[in-house]
Amino acid sequence: MNDVALMAGVSKSSVSNFFNSPSRLSEPTRDRIRETVERLQFVPNDAARQLRSGTNPVIGYIAFELTSAFTPEIARSIEQKVSARGMHVLMANDDGSSERERSYIELFEMQRVSGLIVAPIGDIEEQLLRLKRRGTPSVLSARKAKSPHLAWAAADGVAGGYIAAKHLLSLGRRRLGFVTSSLELQQLTDRMQGALKAIQEVPGALFEVINVSERSVAAGAYAAGTIAARPQETRPDALFCANDLLAIGVVQHLTSTANVSVPEDIAVMGYDDIEFAQSMAVPLSTIRVSGEALGAAAVELLFEEMDLIAKTKRGELPQVASRHVLFQPELIIRQSTTNR
Numbered sequence: 001m002n003d004v005a006l007m008a009g010v011s012k013s014s015v016s017n018f019f020n021s022p023s024r025l026s027e028p029t030r031d032r033i034r035e036t037v038e039r040l041q042f043v044p045n046d047a048a049r050q051l052r053s054g055t056n057p058v059i060g061y062i063a064f065e066l067t068s069a070f071t072p073e074i075a076r077s078i079e080q081k082v083s084a085r086g087m088h089v090l091m092a093n094d095d096g097s098s099e100r101e102r103s104y105i106e107l108f109e110m111q112r113v114s115g116l117i118v119a120p121i122g123d124i125e126e127q128l129l130r131l132k133r134r135g136t137p138s139v140l141s142a143r144k145a146k147s148p149h150l151a152w153a154a155a156d157g158v159a160g161g162y163i164a165a166k167h168l169l170s171l172g173r174r175r176l177g178f179v180t181s182s183l184e185l186q187q188l189t190d191r192m193q194g195a196l197k198a199i200q201e202v203p204g205a206l207f208e209v210i211n212v213s214e215r216s217v218a219a220g221a222y223a224a225g226t227i228a229a230r231p232q233e234t235r236p237d238a239l240f241c242a243n244d245l246l247a248i249g250v251v252q253h254l255t256s257t258a259n260v261s262v263p264e265d266i267a268v269m270g271y272d273d274i275e276f277a278q279s280m281a282v283p284l285s286t287i288r289v290s291g292e293a294l295g296a297a298a299v300e301l302l303f304e305e306m307d308l309i310a311k312t313k314r315g316e317l318p319q320v321a322s323r324h325v326l327f328q329p330e331l332i333i334r335q336s337t338t339n340r
Contacts, residue, residue: 001042008036019044057087059302060108062101064121064185065215066093070243070272070291071119074141077295078117085303087114098122109136115302117141121185125150133315137305141298143186144324151305151322153297155289157187160329161194161240164269164287167331168238169202171338173267177236179210179223179246188242191271195240208236215242220249227266228258237266238337244270244277244286251282251336267337283334289327297325 005012010029017024018033025033036042059082063071079089090113094101101121108116109131116131116138118124125147128138132149140152168176176199183189192209199207210227212219220241227235227250241247247270254260254268262268262282270277273288301323308318 001044003040004033004036004042007040008032056112056114058111058113059087059089059299060104060111060113060116061089061091062104062108062116062118063091063093064096064101064119066095070274070289073274073291074119074295074298077292078299081296081299094121096121102127105131109134112136115139115306117298117302119143129317132305132309133317135309135314137302137309139298139302139305142294144326145322148321149317151301151324153294153301153325153327155294155327155329157190157329158194158197160271160287160289161191161196162198163194163329163331164191164240164271165195165198167285167333167337168240168267168269169198169205171238171263171267173238174202174204175206175208175236175238177208177210177227177239178242179212179220179239179250180242181212181215181219183209191240191242210236210239212246215246217245217249217252220246221253222249224250224253224258228254228260232265235266238269239266240269240271242271244272244274244284246270247284247286247336248276248280251280251284255282263335263337269337273332277332278334280336282336285334285337286332288330288332293327297327301325 001012001015004015010033014025014029015033018030022030061078065071075091082089092104094104098121101124105127118138119141120143125145128150129147131138140150142154144154145152165176178192178195180188196207199205210223212223239250241250247268251262251268254262260266270284270286273286277284277286304323312318
């Protein structure tokens with residue numbers, strides 16, 4: 001920075017403003033510093049700046065399913081809200097691996113991020129509590145926390161599953177299939193538990209879990225093929241899919257390659273209400289959860305946690321419980337469950 005200031009004929013504080021608060025400088029000064037930076041190939045040392053200021057303008061976000069059409073909506077909202085605070089987001093994808101999830105948490109702590117937002121796949125609460133005692137706050141996204149000392153923002157998955165199954169049952173469907181991947185993911189277990197609650201309220205209603213390898217369009221199409229091959233009297237007359245991608249695959253396969261009509265023979269319900277859900281040949285009924293609202297709430301909670309940590313002695317947890325936000329899902333009815 002000294003070299004840049006000397007060659008550009010400006011003060012060292014002007015060089016600092018160029019990188020941190022460029023609006024404080026006149027345009028000619030910014031241009032002169034920019035030319036000098038490029039000539040010297042100078043790159044600021046963030047680690048050194050963090051040591052001096054004691055702060056890091058970076059938030060870490062760990063997602064478990066970047067392939068989902070829903071995760072980018074949450075990530076975009078997080079980035080927008082963090083950026084509005086003059087900070088930045090670094091995002092990692094654990095790809096459904098608990099080991100990678102723990103590794104990324106450790107990595108972000110070593111990078112001294114100011115906070116973490118995690119959409120968890122595994123049981124990471126104890127790890128996050130240790131980080132919090134060492135000064136790094138965190139927020140769980142899309143899942144409730146058991147500890148009162150961890151903030152979280154999530155949609156009510158049990159309510160979502162109940163609403164979905166209740167809608168299908170109200171149409172006279174009595175053989176419901178739940179198309180899902182591994183139920184180790186708490187969000188999926190919640191949706192199944194909600195659906196089972198609705199099933200138990202209707203005498204004679206049946207429920208089965210139809211397992212797939214992943215929550216994708218291709219996996220949904222594969223599940224639809226196996227279901228369509230079964231005798232009509234033994235196959236489900238309604239399918240509740242763990243997400244919209246699975247439901248899209250189911251509907252596409254049933255309507256294009258199988259002798260099964262949607263919704264006449266099999267009603268199909270998705271979850272998330274992604275952009276493509278309403279633009280299909282048979283528009284998809286689904287459960288809507290706002291990814292934008294979920295991401296925004298997670299950021300707001302994280303900044304609250306950062307304020308609490310700043311007032312708490314290192315090695316201890318704040319005296320007050322962390323806050324949480326629970327969103328209620330919304331039923332969206334389209335042609336995949338009813339022709340009305």
